[in-house]
Amino acid sequence: MKILHTSDWHLGQVFYGYERDEEHRAFLGTLVRIVSEEQPDAMIVSGDVFHNSAPSAAARRMYVDGMLEICRACPEMTVVVTAGNHDSPSRLEADAGLWRHFNVHVIGSFARKPDGTADPAGQVIDVVRNGQVIGHIAAVPYASPRSFPETDAAPDRMSAYFHALDAYMQGLGDGLPCILAAHLAVAGCDIRGHDDVVGGLDYVPLETLGNSYDYIALGHIHSSQILPGGRAVYCGSPVAVNFDEREPHSVSVVEIADGVSDVKVPPQVRMLPVPNARPLLTIPDKTPEDFPVVLERLKSIPFDSPAYVRLNVLVNNTLPSDCEQRAADILKGGQVRYCCMKVTRPENKADGSEYEKFTVQEMRQMDPLDVAGLYYRVTRGREMEDRYVSMFKEAVQASLKQ
Numbered sequence: 001m002k003i004l005h006t007s008d009w010h011l012g013q014v015f016y017g018y019e020r021d022e023e024h025r026a027f028l029g030t031l032v033r034i035v036s037e038e039q040p041d042a043m044i045v046s047g048d049v050f051h052n053s054a055p056s057a058a059a060r061r062m063y064v065d066g067m068l069e070i071c072r073a074c075p076e077m078t079v080v081v082t083a084g085n086h087d088s089p090s091r092l093e094a095d096a097g098l099w100r101h102f103n104v105h106v107i108g109s110f111a112r113k114p115d116g117t118a119d120p121a122g123q124v125i126d127v128v129r130n131g132q133v134i135g136h137i138a139a140v141p142y143a144s145p146r147s148f149p150e151t152d153a154a155p156d157r158m159s160a161y162f163h164a165l166d167a168y169m170q171g172l173g174d175g176l177p178c179i180l181a182a183h184l185a186v187a188g189c190d191i192r193g194h195d196d197v198v199g200g201l202d203y204v205p206l207e208t209l210g211n212s213y214d215y216i217a218l219g220h221i222h223s224s225q226i227l228p229g230g231r232a233v234y235c236g237s238p239v240a241v242n243f244d245e246r247e248p249h250s251v252s253v254v255e256i257a258d259g260v261s262d263v264k265v266p267p268q269v270r271m272l273p274v275p276n277a278r279p280l281l282t283i284p285d286k287t288p289e290d291f292p293v294v295l296e297r298l299k300s301i302p303f304d305s306p307a308y309v310r311l312n313v314l315v316n317n318t319l320p321s322d323c324e325q326r327a328a329d330i331l332k333g334g335q336v337r338y339c340c341m342k343v344t345r346p347e348n349k350a351d352g353s354e355y356e357k358f359t360v361q362e363m364r365q366m367d368p369l370d371v372a373g374l375y376y377r378v379t380r381g382r383e384m385e386d387r388y389v390s391m392f393k394e395a396v397q398a399s400l401k402q
């Protein structure tokens with residue numbers, strides 16, 4: 001059985017004010033070509049189809065047009081799409097009934113039996129070739145410990161869920177390849193390119209997902225990697241979602257030996273590159289420099305070749321207030337889009353105050369409540385009380401209405 005595994009498309013992303021439709025359309029075109037050449041039995045999209053839970057009409061249209069073209073390129077293929085943490089489960093599932101006519105199965109949520117208990121059967125999709133079932137895919141949308149109701153087995157409801165799903169798959173007993181699609185962070189994976197300083201990722205041990213699977217098609221982590229054991233793979237994002245995703249971008253083509261076998265042979269995985277005509281550049285690439293040096297470097301890049309640019313600046317005191325304007329002016333009229341500044345301060349200059357960590361440019365991108373909370377913490381030495389938080393929220397709301 002041959003599977004095309006992809007995830008984390010993030011369609012509809014607006015990147016520092018720039019629409020990325022052109023890049024995403026180019027990716028979908030690449031995917032159509034790959035599907036047409038490879039003729040896989042199934043394609044799995046393991047979550048984060050869209051960048052946000054209410055994608056624009058343009059992004060939805062691009063998705064529909066792209067998916068239909070993918071289906072036409074390989075009409076026999078079974079397609080499975082799951083919701084990631086960026087997707088709205090209900091919105092993604094809204095037209096699931098329509099997609100089923102194209103053999104596209106959209107799984108946004110967890111199936112439940114009438115009594116409220118988990119229904120593993122509702123998560124499983126059969127892969128069919130020439131009218132014959134040739135494998136099973138257990139399609140699990142984004143899951144965190146909070147995705148499961150308290151009525152599920154305690155204490156670890158998520159482990160209990162995966163255990164029940166694994167048992168159900170083993171119980172199928174037809175010897176056909178079994179695949180798990182999931183959108184989560186596996187403990188010990190390489191999270192390069194992700195900003196996890198706030199600990200936003202919940203990690204699940206690989207063993208928790210179960211032993212019955214010939215292949216585990218993962219999404220959520222954007223850098224492509226084969227996990228120890230060779231059965232679980234992050235295909236990675238096909239288009240970089242931020243400047244720190246520096247690794248090559250690809251989709252995975254996986255071949256699983258057909259037929260009944262007790263000996264699990266790790267599947268063959270090929271990572272096919274997805275070119276992006278508009279790369280994300282950091283200038284200078286590695287070591288930050290003083291602002292005037294960075295501007296000189298910026299002048300030397302080719303303006304006629306499309307790119308996004310982030311400046312990597314070493315700041316000793318303060319930045320000129322028009323620094324962003326000066327960078328944008330240099331790029332005016334060219335194909336390079338100015339995005340942002342990454343600010344580094346020399347270690348020895350830090351006096352421990354949290355203020356020192358932010359520039360005006362960075363503050364502008366922060367949530368007003370975070371800025372207020374920071375101010376409160378630094379001046380009062382404690383967290384802002386709930387009643388102040390709600391008063392502040394009210395004030396922000398009122399100012400937005402004006």
Ligand SMILES: [Mn+2]
Nearest residue numbers: 008048084220
């Ligand atoms: Mn993602």
